[in-house]
Amino acid sequence: MPVALDLKMARRQSSVRWGCAVVEEQAEAISALIRDIGESGRDITDEELQRLRTYLAAVSLARPSVARVDDGAGGLMWEGHILKGGDWMPRLAAKYLKHVMLNREWPDGTTIEEYAESLAEAVQDPTGGVYLERDEDTWKVTCVARSHRWTGRHGAAYIVVAFLPAKDPWLTGFQPDRGLRYITQDQLRTSGRWLRRPR
Amino acid sequence: MATKATLSEDIDFYLRSIRVNVEALPRVEQRWSDPEVPAFVTPDDLLADRVSFRDEWRDLMDRLESRLHRPFLAGHMSDAQADAYRALLSLIDAMLPLMGRMRLKPPPPAVLADAATDSDARSSTVAN
Numbered sequence: 001m002p003v004a005l006d007l008k009m010a011r012r013q014s015s016v017r018w019g020c021a022v023v024e025e026q027a028e029a030i031s032a033l034i035r036d037i038g039e040s041g042r043d044i045t046d047e048e049l050q051r052l053r054t055y056l057a058a059v060s061l062a063r064p065s066v067a068r069v070d071d072g073a074g075g076l077m078w079e080g081h082i083l084k085g086g087d088w089m090p091r092l093a094a095k096y097l098k099h100v101m102l103n104r105e106w107p108d109g110t111t112i113e114e115y116a117e118s119l120a121e122a123v124q125d126p127t128g129g130v131y132l133e134r135d136e137d138t139w140k141v142t143c144v145a146r147s148h149r150w151t152g153r154h155g156a157a158y159i160v161v162a163f164l165p166a167k168d169p170w171l172t173g174f175q176p177d178r179g180l181r182y183i184t185q186d187q188l189r190t191s192g193r194w195l196r197r198p199r
Numbered sequence: 200m201a202t203k204a205t206l207s208e209d210i211d212f213y214l215r216s217i218r219v220n221v222e223a224l225p226r227v228e229q230r231w232s233d234p235e236v237p238a239f240v241t242p243d244d245l246l247a248d249r250v251s252f253r254d255e256w257r258d259l260m261d262r263l264e265s266r267l268h269r270p271f272l273a274g275h276m277s278d279a280q281a282d283a284y285r286a287l288l289s290l291i292d293a294m295l296p297l298m299g300r301m302r303l304k305p306p307p308p309a310v311l312a313d314a315a316t317d318s319d320a321r322s323s324t325v326a327n
Contacts (some may be wrong), residue, residue, distance in 0.1 A: 047201075068248055071223035071226065071227070085223060086230050098255070136236070152214070162254055164250065167247070172255060174258065177260075177266070185257070
C-alpha cells in the first residue's frame with residue numbers, strides 16, 4: 001500500500017479515536033493553561049505541571065501526525081517503501097529515522113517503540129525541565145531530561161521533546177549537543193523561560 | 200576518551216551529514232512555499248514541520264562548531280577532511296541569505312571568520 005494511503009487511513013482512524021469529547025476537552029484545557037501561564041507570566045503549580053506532563057506524554061506524543069522525510073533518509077527502505085526526502089510519513093517514524101537510525105543519537109539497535117518510550121519518559125521525568133517560549137506566534141513547550149541509558153554514539157546528556165500545545169502536535173525529540181544551553185541560547189530573542197528547571 | 204580512529208570517523212560522519220542537510224536547503228525552502236500538499240496534511244502539520252526543522256537545524260549548527268570546527272582548529276583533521284570542511288563552510292556561506300529567509304540559525308560568526316582567516320593564510324602560504 002502506498003505511504004499516502006497508509007497515512008489517510010491513519011488519519012481516519014485517528015479522527016475517530018482522537019475526536020472524542022474527552023480528549024478534545026483535555027486538549028482545550030491544556031491549550032488554555034499554557035496560554036494563561038504564557039500571557040500572565042505566572043508560575044505553574046505542581047498539579048498543573050503534572051497534568052501538562054501527563055497530557056503531553058499520553059496524548060500529544062501518541063496522537064498520529066505526519067512529518068516530512070529528512071533528506072538524509074532519502075533512499076532508505078521503510079516498511080517496504082523506498083523513502084524520498086520531503087515525502088510525508090508518520091512523524092514518529094520520520095523522527096526515529098533521523099535521530100536514531102541516521103544520527104545515532106540513541107544506542108544502536110534502539111527500536112521505534114523504545115524511541116517513543118524514551119521520549120515519553122523524558123517528558124514525564126519529575127527531575128526534568130519544562131521550557132516555555134513563543135515560536136511562529138504560538139506557544140512552544142520543550143521538555144528536557146537526562147538521556148541516561150539512551151545516549152548513543154552521537155548522543156548527548158539530555159533528551160529534548162518539543163510541542164506546540166495550542167496546536168497539539170509534538171514536534172521532535174532528539175539529543176542536543178549543547179545540552180541545556182541548546183534550550184536557553186535563544187532566551188533573549190524568544191523571551192522564553194523555565195516553567196520548571198531541570199534538577 | 201575518543202581514539203584517533205573514532206575521532207576521524209566522527210569527523211567524516213559530520214562532514215557528510217551536515218553537507219547533506221545544507222545541500223537540501225533550497226529544496227526545503229521550496230517545499231515550505233509549495234501550496235500543493237497532500238489532502239491528509241493539515242496546517243498544523245505544516246507549522247510543526249517548519250518549527251521542528253528550525254529546532255533541529257539549531258542543533259546541527261551547534262554540532263558544526265563542536266564536532267567539526269574545534270577539531271579543525273585543533274589540527275585533528277586530515278588534509279582531505281580539512282579541505283572538505285572548508286568546502287562545506289563555503290557552501291554554508293553561500294546559503295546564508297537563504298538561511299535568513301527561512302529564519303534558520305546561522306553558524307556562529309567565529310566559525311565563518313576563522314575559516315576565512317585560515318583560507319587567507321593558506322592563500323598567502325601558497326603565494327609565498
